[in-house]
Amino acid sequence: MFRHSEIKNFKPQKRTLTTSESASTAGEYPYRLNFYERPPLFEVTVEDFEECAIDRLRILAEIESSYARNRTWEELKEVTGKLCRKYLHLNSNQTAIGHINSQEQRKRDHLGHFVLRLAFCRSEELRRRFVKAETTLFQVRYEEDDSLERIEFVNSLNFGWxxxxxxxxxxxxxxxxxxxxxxxxxxxxxxxxxxxxxxxxxxxxxxxxxxxxxxxxxxxxxxxIIFHEFESRLEKALEHTAKMLPRMDEDTRLVPILNNLSQGFLVGIPSEWSSAPSSGDEVRAEMIDDMAKKHFPLCMRNLHECLTRDRHLKHFGRLQYGLFLKVLGLSIDEAIHFWRKSFSNLTDDKFNKEYKYNIRHSYGLEGKRANYPAKSCQQILTTDKPSVGDCHGCPYRHFSPENLQSSLLTHYSSQGLDTTDLHEIMRTVKDGHYHVACTRVFEITHGRKGVKKGDGIGGGESVTHPNQYAARSIEIEKEQSQEGTAMAVVVD
Structure with a gap:
């Protein structure tokens, strides 16, 4: 917000840059704040096209998650600020380390915004959610911006006052x-x-x-005035983009990327979580049962329970759970041992012929030898919808409300979740914010270990990947153990 004296420095603008003038200054970004009134006029690789959009989508998705979690404005600002510094940092003119560095940051910010415009202009619902998240991001940046730079930025625009x-x-x-x-x-x-x-x-x-x-x-x-103008201009720009979008339908390079981005936004989470960490230690087959009870998200708890009960999982269940365990740290030898022990009702010959090859294939040791990643929340939510008899998928989306509540209490009551928590969780599920519900369960079940409401999996971030959930849970347990050991040493 402006201080009392700042209004004196504002000058009503009588004109804006023409199209030709905008083109002549392409690539120049004098301010961190941006109304994104001209499209990017520079060449970019397909990789940068997607990467810039994904980085921005992570931030916008967490902003939407903050609204679903009823965070205060100050909490939202704090979380958004942390994510901006991590994925989309913009130096001020005073603190920029070299002009080229700040220009490159702002160029990526500019590109990411316009790529997401293409992805989210397709329907009224997508446009509404995008405008709300982008306007909030602009407000956060506006309040945190240097006052002199903010004044210069506003003076460069025409607000009709x-x-x-x-x-x-x-x-x-x-x-x-x-x-x-x-x-x-x-x-x-x-x-x-x-x-x-x-x-x-x-x-x-x-x-x-x-x-x-x-x-x-x-x-x-x-x-x-400034926020309303940003919002109204963006709404009009998205409507215009939607009319022009059919011209891109034949571009086989970009359309799949845009489809993936818009799909990721629909489920309220980033479209990709590419750095799923392992626990850092070797995971052995006999450890899985105990780890499932303490560290696994509900989707993997459900798969483990079905496997234990039925001594079998169908194809998509094996794929979802097997890749999760692989990224968790289960080696190929331990994986074969785990699945052989789990499928105890099969003969060795049947297991080797029908299942061992697929296990080795998922580790990149057979077939085209690809190193398959574990499925993200976005993939679990939007692909391979489970049918009768299947155990894969996301319980928050694919379970009935009654089954979901029963499953939550069955799996997590020993970790602190009780019936009083179900109302908040089920409300977010009803609103379609499945990742928010999962994040809230993480906070509740780790409350005894110092995790507070709003902390998420760390820094306020929401769950976007099952391995992210498990890895953070294991990390918290290690931190607790190290603190306990240190205190014991001090006492001795």
Missing amino acids: TKVTSADEKGSLEEELKALQVKQSTSSDNYVKVHWTKVPDLVAKRRVFLRGGFAYVSSQEISS
Whole structure:
């Protein structure tokens, strides 16, 4: 927000850059803040095209998750700020380490925004969610930006306001403006006049004075004009992009990427989690049962339970669970031992002929010898929908409400989850925020180990991958064990 003195530095703009002028300054980013009014006019590889979009999508997805988790504005800002520094950091003009570095950061930010425009312009629902998340990201960056850079950025745009400088005009409205200051519990001698449609939120809250179709806005409320303008311009730009998108249908390189991105946003999570960590230690077959009870997310707990009960899993269940265990740290020899022991009702000959090859194949030792990654939450949610008799999939999405509640209590009651927690979890499930429900379960079941509501799996981040859930759970247990050992040494 602006300080009282900042409004004096704003100058109403009488013109904006023309298309040709915008083109001539392509690649130049004087500010961290951006209204994204011109498309990227530079060459880019397909890899960068996708990578920039995925990095931005991680942030937007967590913003949407923050709303679903009812975080306060300060909590949302903190989480968003951490993710921005991790995936989409932008140096200020004062702190930038070299002009080229800051320009490259802003170029990636610019590119990622426009790629996601292409992915999310396809339906009204996607556009609505994208606009809300992007506007929130802009607000966070706006509040954290350097005040002088922020003023220069706003002065470079045209918001259609007029600074109220006339003594006669101020005098004729003296009583009304004083009354406005009382309502706001603040005082200001600086106002701008703008058409009331530019500040509908302030009009609804009665925080402006209206006369003749114009709203008189104090310096403390200037940001509302800017945020509303960002939102309305983005909405119009997305509608225009949607009309142009059919021209790209024949581009076989980009359409699959855009489909994947939009699909990832629909389930409320990043479309890719490419660095699923292992536990760091060798995992042996006999350890799996105990690890499942303490560290596995519900999807893997359910698969393990089905495997233990039926001594069998169907193809997609074996694939989902087998790749999860592989990334967790189960070696190929231990994996064969684990699955052979689990399929105890089969003969050695049948197991070797029908199942051993597939296990070796998933480890890249047979067939085309590809090193298959474990399935992410996005893949589990959107592909290979389970049918009757299947155990794979996401319980938060594919279980009935009754079965989900029963399963949660069965698997996690010993870790602190009880019936009082189910209402919040089921509410997020009903709203389609499955990853938020899973994240909340993680927080509850690790509450005894110091994880608080809002912490997520660390730094406020939501669960986006089953291995991410398990690895963080194992890490927390190790930290607790090391702290206990250290305290024992001190006592001795």
